[in-house]
Amino acid sequence: MPIRYINELLGLPELQLHSVVSIHETEVHLEASPVAYKQACPLCHSEEAVKRDGRNTPRKIRHVRIFGKKCFLHIPSVRLACSRCNIGFVWSYSCVGSKERYSRAFRLQTVNQALVSTAAHSARMQEAPASTVQRMHQEALPAESERLLQQAWHQAKEQTDLVLGIDDFAIKKGHTYNTGIHDLRGETMLDLLLGRKLDALRTYAEQHSEFLNLNPKAVVMDLAQAYHTWISECFPKAIRIADRFHVHGYVIESVQAVRKSVQSTLSPRAKGILKSHHRLLNPPADSLPEKSRTQLDQLLAFSPLLREVWEWKESFSRWYDYSPSFDVARLGFIRWCQQGKGIEHEAVQNDAELGRGNRELPSLSLDECDSRRTA
Numbered sequence: 625m626p627i628r629y630i631n632e633l634l635g636l637p638e639l640q641l642h643s644v645v646s647i648h649e650t651e652v653h654l655e656a657s658p659v660a661y662k663q664a665c666p667l668c669h670s671e672e673a674v675k676r677d678g679r680n681t682p683r684k685i686r687h688v689r690i691f692g693k694k695c696f697l698h699i700p701s702v703r704l705a706c707s708r709c710n711i712g713f714v715w716s717y718s719c720v721g722s723k724e725r726y727s728r729a730f731r732l733q734t735v736n737q738a739l740v741s742t743a744a745h746s747a748r749m750q751e752a753p754a755s756t757v758q759r760m761h762q763e764a765l766p767a768e769s770e771r772l773l774q775q776a777w778h779q780a781k782e783q784t785d786l787v788l789g790i791d792d793f794a795i796k797k798g799h800t801y802n803t804g805i806h807d808l809r810g811e812t813m814l815d816l817l818l819g820r821k822l823d824a825l826r827t828y829a830e831q832h833s834e835f836l837n838l839n840p841k842a843v844v845m846d847l848a849q850a851y852h853t854w855i856s857e858c859f860p861k862a863i864r865i866a867d868r869f870h871v872h873g874y875v876i877e878s879v880q881a882v883r884k885s886v887q888s889t890l891s892p893r894a895k896g897i898l899k900s901h902h903r904l905l906n907p908p909a910d911s912l913p914e915k916s917r918t919q920l921d922q923l924l925a926f927s928p929l930l931r932e933v934w935e936w937k938e939s940f941s942r943w944y945d946y947s948p949s950f951d952v953a954r955l956g957f958i959r960w961c962q963q964g965k966g967i968e969h970e971a972v973q974n975d976a977e978l979g980r981g982n983r984e985l986p987s988l989s990l991d992e993c994d995s996r997r998t999a
């Protein structure tokens with residue numbers, strides 16, 4: 625292949641390829657030099673008084689693969705001098721940073737590989753030291769993260785049916801909680817704010833006008849009062865959705881709380897059986913294999929209260945999955961809350977009370993379930 629085609633293949637217009645120094649099974653070494661003869665002085669920005677002043681040891685630069693082989697570019701380290709400023713400097717290449725041994729194209733490719741997999745994987749693919757790839761990755765992260773963030777906010781602002789998700793999380797469980805703001809349809813995280821109390825949330829909104837400029841159609845969150853108050857202040861028109869994952873979590877917790885108090889009243893044998901199979905109470909009955917169903921029936925026969933709360937949990941999923949319309953779902957929800965209030969256990973009554981106290985919430989979850997159905 626004529627050298628000028630290889631030159632085009634490399635995609636480095638500032639370089640002129642002279643020769644293929646060597647070509648082995650796994651490596652190709654190419655010799656190149658700058659197309660231009662002079663470079664502007666970094667101080668006076670003019671070429672006028674600049675003269676070439678010899679060369680330092682040539683640089684060996686790792687570049688992106690060519691013909692499936694590792695590619696090294698041997699380029700001169702041209703010394704230049706500006707007589708006007710009375711300084712000396714070396715040629716600066718745009719394809720590679722000063723004093724760096726990897727071309728920008730190679731770094732970009734390596735970092736992109738690492739971003740979609742791992743630095744170790746990228747290092748294997750590029751046949752480069754893992755520590756080097758790790759460093760390139762670390763160096764590229766701040767800019768990459770900034771770019772993704774800009775993109776996420778842009779997407780959220782443009783989104784006509786924006787659905788936000790607000791959720792708390794702790795980096796270490798049990799420690800300080802933070803709040804994540806997500807664009808659920810775009811599947812991006814927009815921001816992280818410290819804390820989850822109303823004061824912290826309000827301060828964030830005051831300081832971030834771009835957040836208040838969003839126009840969410842709905843906001844999904846758990847049942848924490850602070851979130852509901854905050855979101856109703858920021859986006860009064862948005863539908864607030866208590867998401868299923870959280871509500872279902874509360875229901876399961878109640879079932880297990882009842883199970884624990886029932887367990888303490890049973891005979892040692894029954895107690896043991898209930899304890900070791902307590903997880904069978906959580907999943908929907910129709911998702912259990914036959915054998916587990918039989919075991920579950922045995923557990924439920926231990927206590928009418930346990931059976932009652934388990935049935936209440938089952939009817940929650942039924943209500944969520946099978947309500948054919950908004951009106952039926954609204955009615956179903958009221959019945960479900962009544963069913964819960966009829967169960968004589970504090971854990972359940974609290975949940976049922978939650979539904980009653982936050983009158984808005986159930987209708988909101990229903991809106992979501994309605995729109996999912998029509999979608």
Ligand SMILES: [Zn+2]
Pocket residue numbers: 665666667668669670673706707708709710
């Ligand atoms: Zn100068």
